Amino acid sequence: MSAHLGGSSLTRVKSTVKTALNRTPTAKAFAYVANDFTRGWKQRLGHIQSESGSTHRNLGVEESVRYVEDVFNDYIVYGSLDEVRGTAAEVGPGDNAGVALLLRAAGCEAVDLVDRFRSRRDAEQQRRIYLTLAARHGLPTATLRDEDLPGITWRFGSSAEAYFARQARQAPGGCYDLIVSRATLEHLYDPLGAIKSMTACLKPGGRMLHKVDFRDHGMFTPAQPELTYLRYPAWLHRQMTQRSGRPNRVLLHQYRELAEQLSSAGELTTQILVTSLVGEKEIVPHIPYTGLFPDPALQRAVARVEAGRARMAREFAQVSSQELAVTGIFWVSLRPNPVQSSMAATRPTRAGSGARIARG
Numbered sequence: 001m002s003a004h005l006g007g008s009s010l011t012r013v014k015s016t017v018k019t020a021l022n023r024t025p026t027a028k029a030f031a032y033v034a035n036d037f038t039r040g041w042k043q044r045l046g047h048i049q050s051e052s053g054s055t056h057r058n059l060g061v062e063e064s065v066r067y068v069e070d071v072f073n074d075y076i077v078y079g080s081l082d083e084v085r086g087t088a089a090e091v092g093p094g095d096n097a098g099v100a101l102l103l104r105a106a107g108c109e110a111v112d113l114v115d116r117f118r119s120r121r122d123a124e125q126q127r128r129i130y131l132t133l134a135a136r137h138g139l140p141t142a143t144l145r146d147e148d149l150p151g152i153t154w155r156f157g158s159s160a161e162a163y164f165a166r167q168a169r170q171a172p173g174g175c176y177d178l179i180v181s182r183a184t185l186e187h188l189y190d191p192l193g194a195i196k197s198m199t200a201c202l203k204p205g206g207r208m209l210h211k212v213d214f215r216d217h218g219m220f221t222p223a224q225p226e227l228t229y230l231r232y233p234a235w236l237h238r239q240m241t242q243r244s245g246r247p248n249r250v251l252l253h254q255y256r257e258l259a260e261q262l263s264s265a266g267e268l269t270t271q272i273l274v275t276s277l278v279g280e281k282e283i284v285p286h287i288p289y290t291g292l293f294p295d296p297a298l299q300r301a302v303a304r305v306e307a308g309r310a311r312m313a314r315e316f317a318q319v320s321s322q323e324l325a326v327t328g329i330f331w332v333s334l335r336p337n338p339v340q341s342s343m344a345a346t347r348p349t350r351a352g353s354g355a356r357i358a359r360g
């Protein structure tokens, strides 16, 4: 009885603290700093369990399968993948290897799943998702457990930043034909550094595809307006996020600058597609940044940015409102192959005709 009362008092205290923090975002920011620091210590002691990638825990099997197929289709379509082959890496797969299974079914010989954390999962639910995918895509069903999916290797406990830097040193000519991620680069503590290392890991002619969501993932929303997370200076934002994998707030202007740098160095040809804008629904199909300009949705998003500008950290003063209005991108790039025709290097946005899954 008293244990029960103790439990419910604790729940009440937690809920009161949560309500108070939701009302005062700066207090919440400092609570994140404390939590991030604690998470860093836990990681040093070897605790790499996380909920952040447990996408499938609260989904039914059909919903999970649909999610996996949609992610795979996006790679095929936006990446213009006429064929899928060789060795691939998926960064931040979270709790499920479904996308890797479909990459294998489409022609990849091996897929590495690189994740800093180990997302909590339910083995039985995983098995049901894999069984359904196997039935729908004609995959062998002999081994459908996370630990022994043929050709698929989980690489937990190493950040993408560290993993690809190491691979680039060990195999300077590149070791991957394809590197993909969904909803992950925004969680890296150094996504731009990781992209540079991933570029070095791509074989000539290799492709890299990342869907990135710049929003605050509920750090301050929905209790506070969408742009609240832009109020804090970069050093403080970093202290809230770098150890725990909360969103890093690396935004469009920084990705564009990196794309230009890599392109001028002749290392990577990139097209950045826009997937979402402040306060608007997702843009489907995703479109190039420059294609946004006549769009009334962009005008509305820019007006929202301008209304919030007075409260933004100083570092955003030089960034255009159009760029700040973009809240998500699809990064599509190709490592030039000097021995292939230069035509190939200009193709990244043509819709792929490869192994796309049709919706029945």
Ligand SMILES: C[S@@+](CC[C@H](N)C(=O)[O-])C[C@H]1O[C@@H](n2cnc3c(N)ncnc32)[C@H](O)[C@@H]1O
Pocket (backbone or CB within 6 Å): 050, 052, 053, 054, 055, 091, 092, 093, 094, 095, 114, 115, 116, 117, 118, 119, 158, 159, 160, 161, 181, 182, 183, 184, 187, 188, 189, 245
């Ligand atoms: C929001 S989840 C996305 C999971 C999955 N891709 C999906 O679409 O459901 C982000 C993933 O990134 C992983 N992650 C966070 N920081 C990382 C890092 N520095 N390097 C590699 N993976 C990281 C998390 O563990 C998690 O699996």
